[in-house]
Amino acid sequence: MPQENNQAPKLHVVYHQIDADEAGQRLDNFLLRWFAQVPKSRVYKAIRGGEVRVNKGRANAMYKLLEGDDIRIPPLGERALQMEGALVAKHWLDSVERGVLYEDADFMIINKPSGLAVHGGSGLKYGLIEVLRQLRPEARRLELVHRLDRDTSGCIMIAKKNSALRHLHALLRDRKLTKRYHALVFGKWPRAQRLVDAPLKKFALASGERIVRVNEEGQKAKTEFATLNRYPGLTLVEAKPITGRTHQIRVHAAHLGHCLLGDDKYAHEAAQELAASVGLKRLFLHAASLELVAPSGKSLTVSAPYDQELNEVLERCVSRI
Template identity: 45%
Template sequence: MLRVTVDEGAEGQRLDNFLIRLLKGVPKTHVYRVIRSGEVRVNKGRAAADTRLALGDEVRVPPVRVAERGAESTPVPAREFPPVYEDEHLLAVDKPAGVAVHGGSGVSFGVIEQLRRARPQAKFLELVHRLDKETSGLLLIAKKRSALTALQDQLRERETGKTYAALVVGAWPASRKVIDVPLHKFLTDEGERRVRAVEPGHEQAKRSITLVKVARRYAEFTLLDVTIKTGRTHQIRVHLAHEGHPIAGDAKYGDFALNRQLARGASKFERMFLHARRLRFRHPASGEILELEAPLPAECEAFLATLVT
């Protein structure tokens, strides 16, 4: 039986995230199974996955078998990402498309694991929010527990402004500025996470609001500025596809025939055209309003240059 006392580095962390980091090599599904079974105790009592740990809490963990040596995940390479802003409280990076923000669900490692390996002296590095693997752009990482909780509170209270650049298929109607359509998260028969738009009143759906503004029109596409008022999984991708204008290159919810055509064309555009380009929030320590921007990636700019206006 393992007994661990919560220190400043883990204070305020969710129990599931604490155990996932503590039990490296143990599948997440097994971690959640152990929590649900009641075998994990916090101060001798049962605790849920979303229990927030306090300084000095004692976490009792039952014996858990770690994955066999041969089945170990790929070693995590040290990697820094293009910084947009950094101080002693937080780091904002420009995440490339095709890189997951964290390991799990068949991915050995992501941005956060690579940053931790690149900065072994850092006592605390945690994701403030997430971006889809296929999405590029601004990603916030907290360097202190206090910064993490303050920034996540802002996100929860919808006090931040997140704007994305999205290139969609077809002519987006200028009058369509607000999408207020509930979203329902589900698993496919293959166990893949998916999201669908549903009618209001669906018992398992969550209200989801997306604001859309036309940035530029092309003959066959429209470049949009998209701001989300709720942060649901795949929200922008599903909302835009639901309106009949999927994002160019979206392999999950897009126009698959068009995606193949784009990948084989002269431009060889092989990614999803969704980029987190602007992020506005209050600094967790000073309270100053920060507005960060990440320019469109070179491959997106190059693709736009091939389009007819």
């Protein structure tokens, strides 16, 4: 029988029956979502070793699940239990609850606060998913449709059903979903600069830090920019990513000499000093809106308001004029 809340399971064997919404996905993908906080290697080891059973027998990782299949799901370590039991701070619960921009039976759109990661792990006890699981314990499946960096605020989609997740992933893959971001950048953005077409490649520094740079050997990356407002030494721009590469907006803007304010990875010293002068203590990058056709067939345009800090920073920018 399925457990009531499809989070990382407690440390005992769980028997789960596949329903119509779960059918059609591969066994490994199903388990990787179930054990979101467990290393992939451990999940595959459990499949190969027969710890996972489908209809009482061994199954290949690529087996396509059928409605009615009974799966034996083993306990795979303390980490999942620790993540599930993490006590979420009340201010994050309140902030995320206030930040619900849209919700139906299929998915949610949240105005994610800056400073909250999308999920726990890598030293973090919890993230947005864990917060939502405490706010919506009746929701058996909650899956990130896409990601935002920890310091980025704004619109993020959370699927409640596998069918909704597939629908929304298809929109992203086919570029039928429009994301618009607002960013405060250093300098005077040229009005004629509308499209940045520059490939991006990930690099690891000697310190172990990972960064992204424009590089001809990298992946294709395109971002459309438009000027929203100008301030002394600063420009508020709208960025519409055509592709979805890591740090794409931040690196494309910095590549043109207009790094984002509050960017501790790609901003130069002059930009950091300017950020301090307007009281900015976070990355000024906000996922401002989403346009899409929901799994229900409804056309949606959802916008996320700025938080108090960003509003206050812009007020200080106006006062500099």
